[in-house]
Each structure stands twice: as structure tokens, then as C-alpha cells.
Amino acid sequence: MTDLELWFRFQQLQLAYTQAIDEDRLEDLPALFVENCEYSIVSRENVALGLPMPLFRCGNLDMLRDRIVSLRNANIFNPHYSRHVLSPVQAIDTSPGEARAATSFSLYQTTMAGLSSLFSVGCYDDTVVVGDGGRLRFRIKTVRVDTFSIPNLLSTPI
Amino acid sequence: MDTKTHLVWPKADFSRIPFKAYVDPHVYALERERIFRGPVWSYLALEIELPAPNDFKVVEVGDLPVIVTRNAAGEISALLNRCAHRGTLLCRAERGNAPSHTCVYHQWRYDLDGRLLSIPFSRGINGKGGLPPDFDRDAIRLQRMRVAVYRGVIFGTFSDETEPLEAFLGSAVLGELDRLFHKPIRLLGYQRQRIAGNWKLYCDNARDPNHGGLLHMFHATFGLSRNSLKGGARLDPKGRHNISYSMIGKDDVAAKESGYASTQKVYQADFQLRDSAVLKYKPEYPDDVSLVVMSLFPNVVFQQIMNSLCTRQIRLRGAGEFELYWTYFGYADDSPEMLEHRLLQGNLVGPGGYVSMEDGEAVEIVHRAISIQPGAFAIVEIGGKGPILDSDTLVTEVPIRGFWSYYHEVMELDRSEDAS
Numbered sequence: 001m002t003d004l005e006l007w008f009r010f011q012q013l014q015l016a017y018t019q020a021i022d023e024d025r026l027e028d029l030p031a032l033f034v035e036n037c038e039y040s041i042v043s044r045e046n047v048a049l050g051l052p053m054p055l056f057r058c059g060n061l062d063m064l065r066d067r068i069v070s071l072r073n074a075n076i077f078n079p080h081y082s083r084h085v086l087s088p089v090q091a092i093d094t095s096p097g098e099a100r101a102a103t104s105f106s107l108y109q110t111t112m113a114g115l116s117s118l119f120s121v122g123c124y125d126d127t128v129v130v131g132d133g134g135r136l137r138f139r140i141k142t143v144r145v146d147t148f149s150i151p152n153l154l155s156t157p158i
Numbered sequence: 159m160d161t162k163t164h165l166v167w168p169k170a171d172f173s174r175i176p177f178k179a180y181v182d183p184h185v186y187a188l189e190r191e192r193i194f195r196g197p198v199w200s201y202l203a204l205e206i207e208l209p210a211p212n213d214f215k216v217v218e219v220g221d222l223p224v225i226v227t228r229n230a231a232g233e234i235s236a237l238l239n240r241c242a243h244r245g246t247l248l249c250r251a252e253r254g255n256a257p258s259h260t261c262v263y264h265q266w267r268y269d270l271d272g273r274l275l276s277i278p279f280s281r282g283i284n285g286k287g288g289l290p291p292d293f294d295r296d297a298i299r300l301q302r303m304r305v306a307v308y309r310g311v312i313f314g315t316f317s318d319e320t321e322p323l324e325a326f327l328g329s330a331v332l333g334e335l336d337r338l339f340h341k342p343i344r345l346l347g348y349q350r351q352r353i354a355g356n357w358k359l360y361c362d363n364a365r366d367p368n369h370g371g372l373l374h375m376f377h378a379t380f381g382l383s384r385n386s387l388k389g390g391a392r393l394d395p396k397g398r399h400n401i402s403y404s405m406i407g408k409d410d411v412a413a414k415e416s417g418y419a420s421t422q423k424v425y426q427a428d429f430q431l432r433d434s435a436v437l438k439y440k441p442e443y444p445d446d447v448s449l450v451v452m453s454l455f456p457n458v459v460f461q462q463i464m465n466s467l468c469t470r471q472i473r474l475r476g477a478g479e480f481e482l483y484w485t486y487f488g489y490a491d492d493s494p495e496m497l498e499h500r501l502l503q504g505n506l507v508g509p510g511g512y513v514s515m516e517d518g519e520a521v522e523i524v525h526r527a528i529s530i531q532p533g534a535f536a537i538v539e540i541g542g543k544g545p546i547l548d549s550d551t552l553v554t555e556v557p558i559r560g561f562w563s564y565y566h567e568v569m570e571l572d573r574s575e576d577a578s
Binding site for chain 1: 252345346347348349350351352353354373375376379429431432433436481486497501502504505508509510512515516517518519520522
């Protein structure tokens with residue numbers, strides 16, 4: 001795979017992730033990850049201090065599936081639309097079968113009354129595996145939020 | 159009586175709470191003086207956050223910015239974070255290590271006990287300018303809180319009238335602190351959230367065992383805190399502090415089936431997690447208690463939810479907003495597996511937690527609705543009226559009446575003539 005093709009596919013994977021959230025297709029997210037994935041949302045404050053406490057984390061794909069089922073069935077939160085605005089995928093590091101890159105995001109939430117506000121800004125630190133036919137999936141997705149004082153609550157994925 | 163802050167209390171047992179108390183800016187201003195500068199001990203930080211001499215962090219007591227620091231002698235000191243000169247925020251870092259603090263505006267420098275060390279150009283230049291000869295540097299000092307530490311938990315008070323810490327907390331609370339801090343702890347990290355509601359709505363929430371198994375459907379569905387569990391609420395003699403507790407696996411099946419019969423999809427018997435590691439409780443205390451939510455007047459909650467341990471500091475941002483500041487810890491001798499387990503159980507709590515995200519939403523939708531009609535009252539009768547006593551059931555909100563009883567006392571509010 002050429003550098004350009006890798007960059008394009010990485011970008012496509014990132015957009016598939018954020019579009020699934022923005023279009024409330026959370027059930028489509030697991031297909032973008034490998035089974036033994038690590039997904040976490042961490043605060044920039046804790047990262048800077050070297051402290052391990054995450055805001056949320058999944059040590060495998062089943063935990064991510066559970067989160068989605070719980071949000072649909074067993075949690076109450078502020079009804080909202082999500083809208084991501086992304087930077088391009090930045091500076092890819094490659095190793096055999098894997099690639100790692102950072103992507104900056106802004107995530108707005110809009111209430112059901114049509115009021116929008118900035119919910120979170122931060123950076124994805126992603127490691128993807130390159131599978132058969134050049135299909136990319138996330139192995140590690142670390143969502144590092146600069147907005148570590150969470151407005152109201154954290155429900156749907158960032 | 160202060161007419162600006164006049165609140166009506168229709169019931170002498172505080173089974174009615176005036177919504178005005180949550181939304182009125184005059185009440186908020188009075189709280190700053192009578193509660194957060196008043197005769198109570200506020201939670202500041204944990205000693206483990208300041209391990210070395212000169213370590214500091216900034217916190218808030220109500221909405222007053224405070225530097226908590228450890229001086230060269232190893233003692234904890236707490237200073238109002240405001241330069242005595244022109245009122246500048248003195249320390250702008252969240253935390254760090256510094257033997258003195260210098261104001262960026264005009265470089266006035268203070269030691270860790272608040273004494274003024276130096277002022278640049280204090281004699282002026284060539285006999286011109288500078289401070290007047292009678293300027294009394296020793297009379298200028300940062301305002302200090304009295305500090306007391308119990309089991310590594312740091313409390314502070316601005317008032318000289320405050321009773322000793324151990325008397326303020328009472329034996330039940332001290333016992334819980336003994337249990338939670340029975341061995342050295344290790345700091346795991348922080349979480350923060352901003353909630354658009356009055357801070358006392360969160361105090362109510364933490365003193366409301368009845369909501370745990372109703373609002374938090376995840377709790378109910380997986381039995382972490384069904385209302386049918388064995389548990390209850392204990393209070394200090396003044397009712398101001400509350401210890402809500404429950405025991406996982408000690409469920410009353412008949413009560414569960416009948417109690418949840420009228421609810422909508424709160425308790426869902428057929429719902430299972432694919433990976434249930436997050437639900438596993440690893441006992442680590444000599445009792446069966448798997449959940450403790452201990453709320454101390456005025457600004458802190460101590461939490462044991464399964465193996466997730468933390469403090470939650472309530473930091474005010476006006477009458478209509480507060481920050482919840484979560485400080486997580488484990489024990490210093492945790493195995494790597496136990497550490498992993500605690501981090502995983504962080505998924506249960508905090509701003510995004512399976513059994514706590516609803517609290518942010520509940521506070522916000524209460525605040526939004528009571529701002530519209532502040533002349534009305536909340537009803538607090540679950541668990542009984544009259545005397546404010548301990549409960550041996552989770553179906554109670556009596557601790558909320560305890561909070562308001564003491565709030566009324568410390569705010570020195572006159573009870574309305576129509577009290578019954």
C-alpha cells in the first residue's frame with residue numbers, strides 16, 4: 001500500500017467512526033474495531049500528570065458493545081445530536097501490519113431545541129491494523145480530551 | 159430577618175423545601191458568608207496529593223479560591239488565593255511545587271504560611287516613589303484557613319468559631335473514614351464535570367438513597383443498588399452528614415418484584431452484559447457493604463462503589479452551576495490486577511459512569527424547572543416525616559431533611575410563622 005493510499009484509508013476509517021456517532025448509528029461502531037481492541041477516553045489533565053484514571057475505557061470489543069446496549073436501554077442522559085469536525089489524519093507512523101496517527105477533533109452537541117454548543121475538543125491517538133485487502137480497523141483508540149471538565153455528562157462516544 | 163433572603167418553610171420537619179433556596183442569588187451570596195466562611199469544615203484535598211514539602215494545589219471552598227500547600231516543616235496550610243495588594247489571583251497553576259508564591263501583577267511574594275516576604279522597589283528610586291515609611295509589612299498576610307487532617311483527609315475552615323473537626327464529623331463519619339482509609343492510598347487521577355444546576359441539588363442527590371435504584375437503571379438492572387437491597391442511611395446527630403450504604407447480593411426478591419412493578423424498564427431482568435467484569439465486587443473490608451456514599455456538609459462526597467473509591471468535591475460557580483471534582487484512589491499495596499480492576503470500575507462512576515451519568519441530567523432538569531416557578535416547594539416525605547433519624551431501608555429521603563435542617567441552622571434563617 002502506498003503512503004497516499006494508507007493516508008486515504010486511515011482518513012476513511014476516521015470518518016466512518018465519527019459519522020456513525022453523528023448519525024446515531026452507534027451499532028455500526030464495533031465493525032470498525034478488532035475484537036481485542038482497547039478503547040479509552042482520557043483527560044489531558046491525567047495524561048499530563050501521569051495518572052492512569054480514564055473517563056471511560058473498554059479492554060475489548062465486547063465492552064464497547066455493552067456500552068452501546070447500555071446507552072440504548074439502561075441509561076438516561078441529555079437528548080442531543082453529535083457533530084464532529086476533524087483535522088486531517090496527521091503524521092502516520094508505520095510498523096509491520098500497523099499504523100499509528102493522531103487526528104484532532106471538535107465535537108459539538110445540539111439540543112433537541114436546536115441549541116448547539118462545543119462539547120469537547122481533543123485528539124484521537126489511533127493504532128490501526130491493516131488486514132486482508134487493505135482493510136483498516138482500530139486496535140487502539142485513545143480519545144484524549146482537552147475539555148476535561150465535562151459539560152453536564154458523558155454519554156455517547158466522543 | 160434579612161428580607162432579601164426570606165425563605166418560607168411550611169413544615170417544621172423540613173419535609174417541604176422552598177425552590178427559591180436553590181435559585182435565588184441573594185441566598186447564594188449569604189451561603190458564601192455563612193456556610194463557606196462559616197463554622198463548618200470544608201473538604202480541601204487528600205494529603206497524598208501533596209507528598210513533598212512545597213507541593214501545592216489550588217481548590218475551591220464554595221467559590222473561594224484556596225491554595226492548599228505543605229510547608230517546609232511538612233505541615234498543611236491553606237491560604238486564600240488572592241494577593242493582599244490589589245486582589246489578583248495569586249497562584250495561577252492548578253498544582254506544582256514552590257517554596258513561595260509571587261503575584262504576577264506587581265511581584266509581591268508570600269511564604270507558604272501567607273506572610274509577605276518582599277515587594278519590589280519598596281524604597282522607590284533615589285528617595286522618590288515606593289512605599290510610605292509607616293507601611294507595615296508584617297500586618298499584611300494572606301487570609302489563612304484553619305486546617306485539620308483526619309486519616310490523610312484535609313479539611314479547612316475560615317471561622318474561629320468552628321468546633322473541632324472530630325466533633326464536627328461525629329463518630330459514624332469518623333468510623334467510615336477509618337474504614338475507607340484503613341491503609342495507605344495511591345492517587346489514581348481526576349475527573350471533572352460542570353453541571354448547570356445549584357450545588358444543593360447535588361447535596362440532595364447524594365442524600366437520596368431512594369433515587370439510586372430508580373433513576374440509575376443500570377444499578378437496578380444489575381443489582382448493584384436495587385432499592386430492595388439490604389442497606390440504609392445513617393446520620394450524624396445534627397443530620398448534616400449522611401452515610402448511605404447497601405450490600406450487593408442481599409436482595410429481597412419479593413420486594414424487588416413488587417416494588418419495580420409500576421416502573422418503566424428500570425429493572426430489566428433479561429438484560430445481560432457480554433463482559434461482566436465491571437460488575438464484579440472484590441471484597442476488601444471486614445463487612446458485606448459494597449456501596450457507601452457518604453456526603454459531608456457542605457462540599458464533599460466519599461464513595462465506595464464496589465471497588466471504585468473516590469472523593470467528590472463540590473465547587474460552586476454561582477447559584478446555577480457547579481463543578482464536580484472527582485479524586486480517585488486505590489490502596490498503595492494494590493496488585494497490578496486490582497489496579498486494573500479499579501480503573502475498569504471507573505466505568506461505573508464519574509461524568510460518564512453507568513450508574514452516575516444520570517445525576518448530572520437530573521440536577522440540570524430540576525434546576526431548569528424550578529427556576530420557572532421558584533415560589534413552590536419540593537416534597538420530602540419518603541422514609542417518613544417528623545424526627546430526622548437513621549433508616550434501615552434504601553427507600554428513604556430522610557437524609558435530605560437532615561441537610562436542610564442544618565442548612566437552616568447554619569444560615570441563621572428565621573423560620574416562617576406558618577410553620578406547623
